[in-house]
Amino acid sequence: MPSNPIDSHLLKDQFGTEAMRAIFSDEKLLQNWLDAEVALARAEANLKLIPQEAADEISQKAVVANMDFETIRKGIKETSHPLITVIRELEKVCEGDAGGYVHWGATTQDIIDTGLALQVKEAHQLLLDQANALLNVCLKLSEEHKSTMMPGRTHGQHALPITFGYKVSIWADEIGRHIERMEQAGERYLVGQFGGAAGTLASLGDKGLDVQKEYNRLLGLKQPTVTWHAARDHYAEFSMIVAMLSATTAKIANEIINLQRTEIGELEEGFEMGKVGSSTMPHKRNPMICEYIVSLSHVVRRKASLGLDCMIQEHERDMAFWQTEWSYLPEVCILTSGGLEQLQGVLENLIVHKSRMEKNVYITKGLIVSENVMLGLGKYVGRQKAHDIIYEASMRAYEEDRPLEAILLENEELLAYMDEKTIQTYTNPATYLGLCETFVERVLQKWRTVSC
Known part of the structure; x- marks a missing residue:
């Protein structure tokens, strides 16, 4: 009976993806252990350390279908050891003396880590595939709305006008950097483990490094420079990058939540009849999927920090923190995968209220471009004096709830340098979008080939 939301029949679709759950399933975990034993046997046979016939028999029999899950479960409980029962079960199903060569020269952590x-x-x-898909939808959205004007906000208040495409291009660039991080860091953390009892490979003599190299080659993993039983920075780095990716999904989802506020109404999660926002208020259209994403990321970021704790190891091996990885790594991967899938759907079905965006630009009646007027005036009176003049005019506009343009046209000091037409130009938000479209094009140029 499932007792965690990531495996719950009721909740699992909100907390993860089937593809990622399958990667961390019991069946997959056991098969990976068996695959490590097979790679070890084949590597040792290739180097004439064990008979080829033994390696062939181990390879043939080391499949999940040949294992008794209940026996293994009970064995792990009774022995307090995660692997010994698996080794015994594999030895049992191998014919002849092949079983005697299972796990030759290895230690439990070699197989578990691998x-x-x-x-x-x-x-x-x-996660890379999902991040690339998310980057692609962000690039499309950014290009589609590179000229869609909306308010830019700082400290929760209107700042300067921007375009929605510019906002999304920042999301895309951040996702692209996560993809780069994963591709670069994969060279460091996709590493196999084979070092023997204390990591010295003493059990294989002068053949140890050759076996280790072949073992990792067969598994498609990198060969380490030195045994990393007590060095867990690999997974600390992986978990931190995954947490950063998850944090980006939460940042985007949280922005959509804020821009879907009734008073703002610029964005909206895709809606179709049947989607319910509230059990008691029939009118509600809540950004509930985005709220799921933010919630998942809270858990991911807390769990991922365990990767740093696991770096504190004692001597040449230590199980106290080591086994923590068996719990937190599956969770952060499953939850992050779920967040990526949810956000992909949100962005593919995002409702962009362009008219509301433009309307909101004008609700401050020209104040959103006060900087433009200040800099225009500053050419004649200097920036600081211009700031004081436009500050006073802006505060009047706030207090009297009047357009900035009207206040400026009453200012004799300003009119000495600007005529009505010039003031109207400076107070038009559409003339002050800066390099929004240029930045969109730069992001498209940089990342389009990556996401294709």
């Missing part, structure tokens, strides 16, 4: 590395490798690729 099994997790194989899971992380698949999770890494799935």
Whole structure:
């Protein structure tokens, strides 16, 4: 019976994806352990350390279908050891003396770490695929709305006019950097583990490094420079990058939540009849999917910090923190995958209220471009004096709830330098969008080939 939302029959679609859950399933975990044992046997046979016939038999029998899950579960509980029962079960199903060569020269952490590395490798690729898909939809949205004017906001208040495409281009660029981080860091954390009892490979003598190299080659993992039983920075880095990716999904979702506020109404989650916002208020159209995304990221960021705790290891091996990875890594990957999938759907179906965006630009009656007027006037009287003049005019406009243009046309000091037409030009938000479209084009040029 599932007891965690990521596995719950009722809630799992809000907390993760089937693809990522499959990567971290019991069946996949056990098969990865078996695959590590197979790679070890094949590597050792290739180097004439064990008979080829033994490696062939181990390879043939090391499949989940041959394993008794209930026996393994009970064995783990009874022995307080995560792998010994698996080794015994594999030895049992191998014919002849092949079973005697299972786990030759290895230690438990070699197989457990490598099994997790194989899971992380698949999770890494799935998250990359999802991030690329999200980048692609952001690029399309940015290009489509590169000229769609809206208020830019700082400190929760109108600042200067921007375009919605410019806002989305910032999202896209951030996602692109996460993709770069994952691709670069994968060279460091997609590493196999094989070091033997204390990491020295003493059990294989002068063949140790050759076996390690072949073992990792067969598994499609990087060979480490030195055994990393007690060095967990690989997964700390992976978890931090995943958490950053999750934080970006939350940042985007939170922005949509804010821009869907009734008083703003510039964006809206896709809606169709049947989507319910409230059990008691029939009129509600709540951004509930975005709220799911923000909630998932809260958990991811807290769980990912365990990667830093796991770096504090004792001596050559230590299980106290090591086994924490078995819990937090699947969770951060599953929850982040869920957030990415949810956000993908939100952005693909996003309702952009262009008319409301433009209307909102004008609700401050020209104050949104006070900087433009100030800099225009500053050419004649200097920036600081111009700031004082436009500040006073702006505060009057606020207090009297009148257009900035009207206040400026009453200012004799200003009129000595600007005529009515010039003031009207300076107070037109459409003339003060800066390099919004240029920035959109720069982001499109940089990341379009990555997301295709």
